[in-house]
Amino acid sequence: MTANRDHSVNALRQHFQSKISLTPTETEELLAAFREKILKKKQILLKPGQVAEVRNYVASGGLRAYVLDKDGNDQTIQFAVEDWWISDYNSYVTRQPATMFVEAFEDSIVLQLDYETEMKLKKSNHAFETIFRMMAERSAAFQQRRIILAITQSAQERYAEFQKRYPSLSHRLPQYALATYLGMTKEFLSKIRNNRVK
């Protein structure tokens, strides 16, 4: 649906414009490389074993990435809602098989950029290379902050911190997924939320 795609692409245009200055021609060339994909809740974009062929910009809705631990429980590693990116980044970058699932937890619309196209863009234009460099830097810095939180804070502190930083998300995300993202069980998160922890 074209109206749909226009709407999504406008969001992505805004996203890029807020990060770096591109000429109108460059901006449109970059945007033209993305393909829209519409997802139903529970729809899976990527499974372990597959190589992540695309990176996904979330135009609307929400997705999460998770792994299965040895007991078969899923452990959420990453969330993405509007204006965020998601993929098995390690797989996308190294071309190794993914270890994560990527799944929509709401009906969603994503804009996908595939690896080969991204490579060509980066090669063709210094400014594009800069954009992806900045995205990787932001991602690395973000993850490092997460590691610090995970190592230094208690379960309650991690939840409080998340609530403070993402007030709207803390209600919007499935609770079982948020719990494992924060490194605890769904039962314990439920107790924290209801002040039932000793």
Add this chain to the structure above:
Amino acid sequence: MTANRDHSVNALRQHFQSKISLTPTETEELLAAFREKILKKKQILLKPGQVAEVRNYVASGGLRAYVLDKDGNDQTIQFAVEDWWISDYNSYVTRQPATMFVEAFEDSIVLQLDYETEMKLKKSNHAFETIFRMMAERSAAFQQRRIILAITQSAQERYAEFQKRYPSLSHRLPQYALATYLGMTKEFLSKIRNNRVK
């Protein structure tokens, strides 16, 4: 000492050559941007509150990055030995004050690249931009793997995994530092190592 610097720079030259193909001229231009710094054990390169002005390539020795938690205990976030990089990456990239200490745990030699110089290099040459993009990508992918380990494994499994991946490091690092890196206390790591855990 020039002989020293030659030796360090050779290591870094190797490092870059293994990653991307540069012309000899480009390689030397890049290497010339680094300054050697000699560190004694316990010497501190960066403290919280300062902006990280440089990224450090470890030519010899070993460093770690750590934060102080609310009880004043240090928690190791990152290690770097020969051929690795270290800094408060978040601070370096965002120009915000650091939250971490960066400290040598052995006598070390690092090659430092300061932020402004790096910016100029990246602007001046598409190939340099590519190098730093690749470094950021590797860093992001690495950290994501660490988050997965932290969330899905028990203390003993995390230690076993570390031992397997970095057999030499698991003996070389100060044990109290390795313990917090793996998200446990030094006492508990000691018990794991000596099979004293229940």
Add this chain to the structure above:
DNA sequence: CGGATCGTTGATCAACTTCAACGGTCGTGG
């Protein structure tokens, strides 16, 4: 040689998990 630093060990304790049972809600097929 002497003090500081680092690792070790055991006893106790706290944080968090596991397990099991239940209630509410949502969406899907009849």
Add this chain to the structure above:
DNA sequence: CCACGACCGTTGAAGTTGATCAACGATCCG
């Protein structure tokens, strides 16, 4: 449009992992 099952969150009891505390031993370095 209703009914039923699946899914999700909640609660409490019991269990486990790993932290804390304290004391001691070893080692390193000045």
